[in-house]
Amino acid sequence: MPAEVGQKPKIAVAMSGGVDSSVVACLLAEAGYDLVGFTAWTLNGPGKCCNDALINAGRVCQTLGIPYDTVDLRGEFAHYVMDYYNQSYEAGLTPNPCVECNRFVKWEALIDYTLNTLGCDLMATGHYGHLVHQAQTTRVYKAADARKDQTYMMARVYPKDLRRTIFPLAHATKDQVFAYAQAKDLPTAFSKESQDVxxxxxxxxxxxxxxFGPKPGPVVDMETGDILG
Known part of the structure; x- marks a missing residue:
């Protein structure tokens, strides 16, 4: 942990509704930290990042006896992630929405919420990565579980935001996380992973x-470039 937060900082746990962040909350609760769990509301309707996440995260916090909160980031998500995704494809580019989501939503917006609304010192997440907090900077290294390493997706996260972040699963494997969750009988112990956008x-x-819908236009010969109709 960065030295400036002291030995027993108040920690906000970013809860995705999955097993990783659930285990993080449980580990920190057992270690005696002052915690609050919270989930970012990013989309309307069903899905991993919507209703299911809110329900599952709330159940975990209730099981652990820690307070739970939600933050509405639908506007930020639509602007920084969905608009970016759509505009990239319209311009013939290949977007990477998770990188932008990490930079602007999962870190910049959530760190601001952690510090200024929840009054916490740090944010903990269930990401697989290893942060080394040095005197003047914070460096990102690969996680112990190379199969689950997520550091590539953190490439554009601002260092000032990583400075207020901890990854309790840095040295854990996914198998260990599932085993721990099942041993603790966490509500998300058997949750399935999703790799989809x-x-x-x-x-x-x-x-x-x-x-975008269908758009009218000429019929073009791909080999010659001739307009056929």
């Missing part, structure tokens, strides 16, 4: 069609 529920092609 959270706001795309029915496939990318369906999503892009719903955003």
């Amino acid at each position: 959270c706001f795309i529920l029915n496939g990318q092609q369906h999503y892009l069609n719903s955003v």
